Amino acid sequence: MSTLLLSTCICSLVSLGLQTSLSADTLKPSQTFVQGFTLISSNQRFEFGFFRPGNGLGGLYLGTWYHNLPLTVVWVANRNKPLRDSFGQVALDEKGALFLFNRSMGAVWSTDKIPTMDSFTPVLQLLDTGNLVIRDDGGNRTIFWESFDFPTDTLLPNLKLGWNLDGGVNRIIRSWKSIDDPSEGEYSFCLEPHEAPQLVLRSGSKKLFRRAPWDGSSFSGITSLTTNPLFQAAYIYNSVEVYFQYEMLDDSILSRFLILPSGLIQYFTWRVNSSKEWNLLVTINSDPCDNYGKCGNYGSCYTLSSCKLFSQYHKSNTMLFSFPRVGSWFS
Numbered sequence: 001m002s003t004l005l006l007s008t009c010i011c012s013l014v015s016l017g018l019q020t021s022l023s024a025d026t027l028k029p030s031q032t033f034v035q036g037f038t039l040i041s042s043n044q045r046f047e048f049g050f051f052r053p054g055n056g057l058g059g060l061y062l063g064t065w066y067h068n069l070p071l072t073v074v075w076v077a078n079r080n081k082p083l084r085d086s087f088g089q090v091a092l093d094e095k096g097a098l099f100l101f102n103r104s105m106g107a108v109w110s111t112d113k114i115p116t117m118d119s120f121t122p123v124l125q126l127l128d129t130g131n132l133v134i135r136d137d138g139g140n141r142t143i144f145w146e147s148f149d150f151p152t153d154t155l156l157p158n159l160k161l162g163w164n165l166d167g168g169v170n171r172i173i174r175s176w177k178s179i180d181d182p183s184e185g186e187y188s189f190c191l192e193p194h195e196a197p198q199l200v201l202r203s204g205s206k207k208l209f210r211r212a213p214w215d216g217s218s219f220s221g222i223t224s225l226t227t228n229p230l231f232q233a234a235y236i237y238n239s240v241e242v243y244f245q246y247e248m249l250d251d252s253i254l255s256r257f258l259i260l261p262s263g264l265i266q267y268f269t270w271r272v273n274s275s276k277e278w279n280l281l282v283t284i285n286s287d288p289c290d291n292y293g294k295c296g297n298y299g300s301c302y303t304l305s306s307c308k309l310f311s312q313y314h315k316s317n318t319m320l321f322s323f324p325r326v327g328s329w330f331s
Helices: 002-023
Strands: 032-034 046-051 061-066 073-076 089-092 098-101 107-110 122-126 132-136 143-146 161-164 169-171 173-178 181-192 198-203 206-210 231-237 241-248 253-259 265-271 279-283 299-301 307-309
Touching: 046 122, 089 122, 161 181, 173 253, 181 241, 181 253, 241 253
Parallel strands: none
Antiparallel strands: 032 089, 046 061, 061 073, 089 098, 098 107, 122 132, 132 143, 161 169, 161 241, 173 181, 181 198, 198 206, 231 241, 253 265, 265 279, 299 307
8 A cells, every 4th residue: 555655656746747847947956857858938939858850860969949849959058969878867056057967977068157146046947039048046037148149050039149249259150060960060150250240151161151241230232131021130239249130020920040051041930820831931142143252352243153354353453342242131
């Protein structure tokens, strides 16, 4: 009788723990979770936990994806250090550091050491934006660490692409190595340099593509970045931060920019309660004429990627002229 009662109590506790983990958006230092347990944002848009990408035969990863959609991962914690078996454990310590442990309780991944206040009660929370944060659970709710400072291959609304100059943080999105491998791939997309910001795509260190330089109010010649029916873009440029960010105008639409393993940069949307799959609206760098330096220093790129030398160019010229090619993402 006592054995049956004990078994019943244990099953009840496990069931209660599972329900709490699957419905909560926070993790406290007294709690841990393993594969099968997740955090879900309060708006039911995002989920944080363990996953296996692609065919499910590879390593185990810790990350964030869209809740109740076909697996669409937006952030990976241990992208370069997968767990090789089916066990992983997540824990937040009293100092506010988040750890991922393997089966032998070795730390596979952790957040950087964070500065804290004297009276600090840390909590891990998955926000409605998809941003995973470590914040003070006290009155001021100060954020000390956030996943949006360490993006992987996805640019979500409200994520800042660019610099926090005070903290020395440069937010760059990098492609997965393949559709089944979240480790860092060949391509990166960033804002550079912070003295005259441009949106730049690189393959390793080689510059492949760029959008027109910052002119003080926008990226010159690209009106679609500041005027379109889906989102409002912002370009912040001051002594503390330099970044590109966008905010959705319709809360019923999910949205993401993605850099693919092939180097293509694509913009997807999903209309809540009606879409059955992600809608690809635009591939930003699909035109060969967008390739950096396609026609050299003195050429202009035309249809079908043909090049033409400027008719007024002379070898004696010492001044170089730039004629940016203007295009619309949503034309």
